[in-house]
Amino acid sequence: MPESNTTLALPTLGALRERIDAIDNQVLDLVLERSHIVSTVGDVKRAAGESVGIFLRPGREMQILRRLVKRAEGAKFRRSVIVRIWRELFAAMVALEGSLSMAVFTPVRGSGYLELGRDSYGTYTRTIPSQSAGSVVRMVADGDVVVGIVPLPGPDDRERWWPHLLSDQPDTPSIVARVPFAGPGTGRGDGLEGLVICRLPQENTGDDRTYVTLETDDSLSRSGVGELVAQVGLTVVEVPDSIDAGPDTRIHLVELEGCILADDPRLQSVLTLPQVRKFRVVGGYAVPFPPGYLD
Numbered sequence: 199m200p201e202s203n204t205t206l207a208l209p210t211l212g213a214l215r216e217r218i219d220a221i222d223n224q225v226l227d228l229v230l231e232r233s234h235i236v237s238t239v240g241d242v243k244r245a246a247g248e249s250v251g252i253f254l255r256p257g258r259e260m261q262i263l264r265r266l267v268k269r270a271e272g273a274k275f276r277r278s279v280i281v282r283i284w285r286e287l288f289a290a291m292v293a294l295e296g297s298l299s300m301a302v303f304t305p306v307r308g309s310g311y312l313e314l315g316r317d318s319y320g321t322y323t324r325t326i327p328s329q330s331a332g333s334v335v336r337m338v339a340d341g342d343v344v345v346g347i348v349p350l351p352g353p354d355d356r357e358r359w360w361p362h363l364l365s366d367q368p369d370t371p372s373i374v375a376r377v378p379f380a381g382p383g384t385g386r387g388d389g390l391e392g393l394v395i396c397r398l399p400q401e402n403t404g405d406d407r408t409y410v411t412l413e414t415d416d417s418l419s420r421s422g423v424g425e426l427v428a429q430v431g432l433t434v435v436e437v438p439d440s441i442d443a444g445p446d447t448r449i450h451l452v453e454l455e456g457c458i459l460a461d462d463p464r465l466q467s468v469l470t471l472p473q474v475r476k477f478r479v480v481g482g483y484a485v486p487f488p489p490g491y492l493d
Contacts, residue, residue, distance in 0.1 A: 254396060412449070
């Protein structure tokens with residue numbers, strides 16, 4: 199029986215390494231071309247008399263990640279690594295048109311929030327740790343940093359940061375993202391999650407959540423908020439916290455399904471409910487990938 203020629207048909211290691219080097223060059227050239235296009239976007243905006251502002255686009259970034267992850271379905275390459283690579287790429291592109299910086303809630307060293315921030319907004323992004331979540335909000339509001347990483351809100355928080363978002367000042371930050379973008383899981387971060395605040399509006403990506411605050415009389419409990427809001431066609435995901443806000447008054451932080459803007463007729467209808475006095479949209483986020491989806 200004749201000997202198989204399969205082994206003879208295989209390329210040499212040298213040829214494979216040359217091909218890898220060529221691909222690396224192509225990847226780098228495309229990254230540099232992308233950076234040139236990003237810079238051109240700023241030039242076009244300035245020529246049109248538009249404010250360039252912050253190049254950060256959390257909603258747009260999540261739409262890109264969803265598309266790329268779907269494109270890689272069936273490949274052996276881990277899709278969680280694709281998210282990690284593009285997070286670094288996004289951070290580098292934002293830094294082209296202005297300095298990208300972040301403040302990160304860090305109650306103690308080793309709490310995981312610094313790693314969460316760097317995984318989300320770049321390993322080499324200027325980072326300021328803070329033991330106070332309220333201080334993170336203030337640094338973003340004052341323009342000392344571009345983004346802030348704060349913990350998920352809850353009634354057991356040592357320091358509630360979300361009431362700082364109720365200010366009427368024009369530079370008040372809002373919630374723009376939930377991290378990690380790859381979704382919580384074991385390994386790096388061990389399930390730690392947080393929210394991102396920035397002086398940007400929420401973007402509709404088609405799969406979103408919105409945070410609003412409802413000022414009500416104190417007879418309305420957190421558990422009763424969902425039933426009340428459902429009357430106007432809104433779906434409550436969670437009511438993570440509420441605070442006393444004066445005599446006979448409570449403010450509830452409510453997470454709603456969808457991208458809900460302040461002029462949404464359903465939100466306007468909330469004011470017709472007898473127990474509700476005021477509402478405020480404090481931001482929202484594109485839903486991250488679910489646990490295990492990228493494995």
